[in-house]
Amino acid sequence: MFEQKKYRSDYERRKDKYHLVVDEPRHLLAKIAGDQISQIKYRKNYEKLKDKFTSVVDTPEHLRTTKILYKLEYNKAKPRGYTTIHDTPMLLHVRKVKDEVSDLKYKEVYQRNKSNCTIVPDAVHIKAAKDAYKVNTNLDYKKLYEASKAHWRWIPDRPDFLQAAKSSLQQSDVS
Numbered sequence: 001m002f003e004q005k006k007y008r009s010d011y012e013r014r015k016d017k018y019h020l021v022v023d024e025p026r027h028l029l030a031k032i033a034g035d036q037i038s039q040i041k042y043r044k045n046y047e048k049l050k051d052k053f054t055s056v057v058d059t060p061e062h063l064r065t066t067k068i069l070y071k072l073e074y075n076k077a078k079p080r081g082y083t084t085i086h087d088t089p090m091l092l093h094v095r096k097v098k099d100e101v102s103d104l105k106y107k108e109v110y111q112r113n114k115s116n117c118t119i120v121p122d123a124v125h126i127k128a129a130k131d132a133y134k135v136n137t138n139l140d141y142k143k144l145y146e147a148s149k150a151h152w153r154w155i156p157d158r159p160d161f162l163q164a165a166k167s168s169l170q171q172s173d174v175s
Helices: 002-014 025-037 039-049 060-077 089-114 124-136 139-147 159-174
Strands: none
């Protein structure tokens, strides 16, 4: 009885105060969706942020002005009072002689080293190529065949063939 009275008194005290026990994901999602759909909150947020404009740094105007400033700074820092040396006939002649001498030295070194090809005779790739050539061609076989074409070699018969020949001769003599 006492428990029931306590239960009812708690109920009467809390019946007008409703709250969720845990913020479930579906309730939070519904609340966020309601805030996003609300035009009132959207306009309030817009009015609050409309005068706080921030410019984007990489706009075409900004890039163009930085290029212009870069070129101005470069032109200011460029050395002054420098004149280029004009190509006099003597300077042209010296340059031509230098190029010809350099070309001759290059060709001389090339001609000297042109025929100096050092290949190790027992290199692995050379041996492999020679072996592959021997396998793929029948030259050795043909040479051996041509050399022994007219020569006959008698191979001794196997003992079982000799026994068979003797027994066949004995049978033929009997009859």
